[in-house]
Amino acid sequence: MxxxxxxxxxxxxAKAAKTGKTSVSRYLNGEHQALSPDLKQRIEQAxxxxxxxxxxxxxxxxxxxxxxxxxxxxxxxNPYSVDVLCGIEAACRAGGFTLLVCNTNNEIDQEQxxxxxxxxxxxxxxxxxxxxxxxxxLNLLQQSLLxxxxxxxxxxxxxxxxxxxxxxxxxxxxxxxxVNNGYRALLFLSxxxxxxxxxxxxxxxxxxxxxxxxxVVSENAEVALSDSGALxxxxxxxxxxxxxxxxALIVANGALTLQxxxxxxxxxxxxxxKMGLVGFxxxxxxxxxxxxxxxxxxxxxxIGYAALERxxxxxxxEATPVQEQTFHGELVIRGSSRPLA
Amino acid sequence: MxxxxxxxxxxxxAKAAKTGKTSVSRYLNGEHQALSPDLKQRIEQAxxxxxxxxxxxxxxxxxxxxxxxxxxxxxxxNPYSVDVLCGIEAACRAGGFTLLVCNTNNEIDQEQxxxxxxxxxxxxxxxxxxxxxxxxxLNLLQQSLLxxxxxxxxxxxxxxxxxxxxxxxxxxxxxxxxVNNGYRALLFLSxxxxxxxxxxxxxxxxxxxxxxxxxVVSENAEVALSDSGALxxxxxxxxxxxxxxxxALIVANGALTLQxxxxxxxxxxxxxxKMGLVGFxxxxxxxxxxxxxxxxxxxxxxIGYAALERxxxxxxxEATPVQEQTFHGELVIRGSSRPLA
DNA sequence: CTGTTAGCGCCTTCAG
DNA sequence: CTGAAGGCGCTAACAG
Numbered sequence: 001m002x003x004x005x006x007x008x009x010x011x012x013x014a015k016a017a018k019t020g021k022t023s024v025s026r027y028l029n030g031e032h033q034a035l036s037p038d039l040k041q042r043i044e045q046a047x048x049x050x051x052x053x054x055x056x057x058x059x060x061x062x063x064x065x066x067x068x069x070x071x072x073x074x075x076x077x078n079p080y081s082v083d084v085l086c087g088i089e090a091a092c093r094a095g096g097f098t099l100l101v102c103n104t105n106n107e108i109d110q111e112q113x114x115x116x117x118x119x120x121x122x123x124x125x126x127x128x129x130x131x132x133x134x135x136x137x138l139n140l141l142q143q144s145l146l147x148x149x150x151x152x153x154x155x156x157x158x159x160x161x162x163x164x165x166x167x168x169x170x171x172x173x174x175x176x177x178x179v180n181n182g183y184r185a186l187l188f189l190s191x192x193x194x195x196x197x198x199x200x201x202x203x204x205x206x207x208x209x210x211x212x213x214x215x216v217v218s219e220n221a222e223v224a225l226s227d228s229g230a231l232x233x234x235x236x237x238x239x240x241x242x243x244x245x246x247x248a249l250i251v252a253n254g255a256l257t258l259q260x261x262x263x264x265x266x267x268x269x270x271x272x273x274k275m276g277l278v279g280f281x282x283x284x285x286x287x288x289x290x291x292x293x294x295x296x297x298x299x300x301x302x303i304g305y306a307a308l309e310r311x312x313x314x315x316x317x318e319a320t321p322v323q324e325q326t327f328h329g330e331l332v333i334r335g336s337s338r339p340l341a
Numbered sequence: 342m343x344x345x346x347x348x349x350x351x352x353x354x355a356k357a358a359k360t361g362k363t364s365v366s367r368y369l370n371g372e373h374q375a376l377s378p379d380l381k382q383r384i385e386q387a388x389x390x391x392x393x394x395x396x397x398x399x400x401x402x403x404x405x406x407x408x409x410x411x412x413x414x415x416x417x418x419n420p421y422s423v424d425v426l427c428g429i430e431a432a433c434r435a436g437g438f439t440l441l442v443c444n445t446n447n448e449i450d451q452e453q454x455x456x457x458x459x460x461x462x463x464x465x466x467x468x469x470x471x472x473x474x475x476x477x478x479l480n481l482l483q484q485s486l487l488x489x490x491x492x493x494x495x496x497x498x499x500x501x502x503x504x505x506x507x508x509x510x511x512x513x514x515x516x517x518x519x520v521n522n523g524y525r526a527l528l529f530l531s532x533x534x535x536x537x538x539x540x541x542x543x544x545x546x547x548x549x550x551x552x553x554x555x556x557v558v559s560e561n562a563e564v565a566l567s568d569s570g571a572l573x574x575x576x577x578x579x580x581x582x583x584x585x586x587x588x589a590l591i592v593a594n595g596a597l598t599l600q601x602x603x604x605x606x607x608x609x610x611x612x613x614x615k616m617g618l619v620g621f622x623x624x625x626x627x628x629x630x631x632x633x634x635x636x637x638x639x640x641x642x643x644i645g646y647a648a649l650e651r652x653x654x655x656x657x658x659e660a661t662p663v664q665e666q667t668f669h670g671e672l673v674i675r676g677s678s679r680p681l682a
Numbered sequence: 683c684t685g686t687t688a689g690c691g692c693c694t695t696c697a698g
Numbered sequence: 699c700t701g702a703a704g705g706c707g708c709t710a711a712c713a714g
Contacts, residue, residue, distance in 0.1 A: 007485070053460060053461045055461065055463060056461045056463070057402045057407065057462065060398050061396070061399050076423055076426065076427065077427065082417055082418060083418075085444075086417065086446075089444055098441075098443075099442070100439075100442075101440070101442040102440075103426075103427070103430055105427075116394060120394045120395060120396065122396065122398050144348070258629075261629050262628070262629065265628070265629060284599060285599065285602075285624070285630060287603070288599075288602050288603065288631075289630055290629075
């Protein structure tokens with residue numbers, strides 16, 4: 001007994017339809033006008049009788065176009081990433097592409113690995129939410145001319161299309177909102193900035209905004225997502241020093257906002273009552289936590305969609321210079337940034 | 342000028358190394374002992390000089406094994422799915438497979454589409470979190486003997502390996518917990534049960550548990566996730582009728598728990614104070630909402646990992662009968678199910 | 683140890 | 699309108 005019913009091939013269909021492979025191939029590729037009704041019908045029958053499906057591998061091998069797009073995501077656990085993914089997927093569907101999703105788990109080795117993997121599967125384009133990217137990998141990529149667009153984060157010294165948030169505008173809006181509502185001591189919290197431009201841009205805009213208000217004290221701190229002890233200490237310390245002055249926190253992304261909220265709760269610092277709080281990235285539970293958490297909502301789906309549109313343009317031969325496309329964030333105001341008397 | 346630097350092929354490498362393709366192929370496939378050190382070195386050099394990467398498409402075509410696994414997820418937006426995905430991914434990595442992820446968005450047409458797509462890419466196995474599956478698709482799948490395991494949900498009249506939660510145990514635990522804590526009127530809320538066995542099993546176990554306590558009133562209701570009006574009405578009505586009797590809600594999954602929490606908040610029914618609440622699926626924000634929401638946490642990662650292990654077994658020829666593998670859930674107790682005096 | 687020879691399933695000239 | 703022949707990049711006999 002055969003272990004697996006061998007799939008029908010184009011030859012099987014040709015044989016069953018009493019014709020050559022060529023005609024079947026023509027049929028498959030929509031050249032319907034070029035076939036006599038009779039032949040066409042025989043082919044149709046043979047196909048459904050054998051339950052034939054063309055082998056995309058073979059097709060890709062021959063034509064050099066796989067209609068495959070690779071997506072490399074730094075952390076699929078992050079709702080931001082998932083929303084972006086949905087946008088990309090929609091765009092793929094619209095353009096007739098299939099998406100291969102890889103999750104690097106924020107490990108640079110994985111990133112390297114998946115980059116090679118995807119390219120060995122002959123993907124036609126790449127969307128990357130980068131962790132870091134090794135030099136070597138980048139060089140290879142650049143010479144391979146594989147269309148690629150970066151999402152959210154840029155890579156230092158690497159010229160490439162990027163789509164993401166207008167970080168300056170967003171951070172400015174968030175900061176001014178707090179200042180306008182009476183907060184006078186602001187702490188900007190982010191994960192270690194390292195080479196991540198997104199974090200840096202947000203911090204810089206925050207600083208510049210604060211600089212416009214002499215009465216406002218501003219600080220910033222970097223914490224690892226997993227180091228809840230340090231986070232607690234930082235917040236506690238900040239509150240000790242500025243609690244009387246209407247203190248508030250600006251948190252650079254959603255994952256960290258979750259940790260911050262936990263820490264504040266452990267410390268007994270209710271957001272919106274003892275201390276202000278605004279977080280980047282919309283959170284589905286933002287309205288349920290205490291009096292609600294004010295967030296800076298990104299148009300994530302659109303970012304994903306736009307990224308893939310750009311990839312498709314490049315696949316289709318656009319040779320315009322590298323461009324950076326940014327979207328505006330929207331402040332969703334809730335109780336955690338309540339106006340002070 | 343060439344638009345794209347053509348990728349080096351195995352022939353190019355062979356030429357550059359002054360040898361035949363076979364030796365290069367051997368090198369690639371790790372048959373290192375079978376090559377003279379000299380040849381080996383020439384090949385190594387050629388490969389890195391040309392930056393050669395084998396074409397997986399061609400390889401797959403020839404060998405008939407692509408090392409590709411397809412994952413069809415009903416709703417990638419659901420954190421449950423993402424956690425499962427991470428488990429699957431880890432197992433893929435461990436087994437040397439690559440994962441193709443497709444999101445059906447709970448649309449049965451998409452499911453159909455992706456099933457065909459994945460099979461046309463010659464995936465060697467499939468993990469499916471099913472929406473519904475069309476008859477036709479199922480028959481084709483069955484005859485194709487493509488290894489497949491279902492996650493979470495079974496498909497009626499379709500015999501297939503399944504891995505998921507022990508729904509009876511979980512629902513029983515949740516129910517008894519509420520009863521033990523003094524709640525006497527229990528409402529089980531789920532999305533429309535339809536053919537989804539998971540929902541049905543949880544409901545049945547809930548009912549059977551309640552039946553053991555004559556003093557407990559039990560009801561159940563089905564609501565669409567998006568129909569917040571109906572949800573509000575149901576909860577309000579239930580509270581009207583049983584509020585005085587220590588009412589509590591059991592919600593069949595995480596996505597619905599979010600909606601329920603929103604509705605309760607709009608109605609001014611604080612969980613744990615005016616009404617009890619337990620939800621299936623752990624929520625990262627469970628401890629932050631009011632006094633916390635008690636959840637039934639599934640070992641999601643393990644479920645994913647186990648599912649893929651099963652797929653791999655089947656790929657490797659295991660012909661044991663179809664089996665169902667269940668994992669135990671764990672009740673994470675928080676304020677929303679606080680004991681009543 | 684090494685190279686030659688056939689295809690894998692499909693598409694694409696190029697002649698009927 | 700139709701079909702035969704060749705080859706995409708790679709692997710798997712089969713000979714040296």
